[in-house]
Amino acid sequence: MTAIDNTQLPESQIEEFLKQLLGRSDRVNWDHQLLDEGLIVSMEILSLVTFLEERFQIAIDPFEISPDSFSSIRAMAEFVRSKRQS
């Protein structure tokens, strides 16, 4: 995977990671409903959790995750912000 610029907004970093994970070169809309529309499935959640924890230095309690937290890039970024503030 190519390096992701960690000075960018969380949304941009997550989008970049997702593009690499899914092998896409086109943009992914930050409000696109990723789970509902089947863009990501269960195994991608596992990769996303690992990425979010390592990139943003947060610890994700397994029992606090929900489909809402991963529904879109924007939702994931909000989740990251809420974890950083707590």
Add this chain to the structure above:
Amino acid sequence: MESTSTDWERIYAFPALSRTDSECWERCSSYCCNPRRVTQNFCFFPRKGSELLILPGELEYLRRVQGMQQGCEESLRELRVPISSARTISVYRVTCTLEGRCSAREFRPLICRMYPLFPIVAPDGRVTGLAPFSLFDALFSMLKVDSPCVLCQVSLIEVDNFLSLCAELFKDPVNVFLVMAAHQYKTHMIDRLITHYPELSKEPESTFFSKWEKLFLTGKLTDQSALLRELASIADRIEVTFGAGSLGPLPEPRIDSTHSPGTCE
């Protein structure tokens, strides 16, 4: 590396355990095709259908003979199973939502044909035992409840057919590795579940699977570096039997840059 030595036509000629005439699906509501009893507790994993693994070489065979079953091609994802830090073997994951209504049953993937029996295979390809096929069946066993699958008690004739299929399948060391890796992965995960979350097995089934899903998706049920060491050990043992490089090209040896070519010590 794609499997090159498996005779998929011969593999698919073996009768599947869940034959069309067994009507087992009537007694379990097509549990293997649609494990609702488990998936109804999930938030992330698909609640409809089953996630299937297709072996290397098998995908090419299916596409060659008649194509993937309807709707499966769109969900196809490649999964790279590590042999070591430098080598991987690709398998393919599809989500089948046909729930048992597949039209060309003779082309059901291998995983559907072998279910519910999982072969315990040695590095030299010999089958040394049988286990429940799916991770969920192994978890039912941990919870001390019966699997919904009525074929879990099979006849000796069906076991004999199954073992003959395995003998053919495990002529190819890639298939030996992938099946051993799958067994190792399940064992690894269940061991971590028992060690780190022992209270979970006392939960009711619905809560158990709901919590299991979240532990799985947050990576709490696998120690990646330990698992990689276990897989590398399996690969080493297989290549002792089948030969170095039988699981794919070996990585190029690293050149020591402190020595110039032509320099004599």
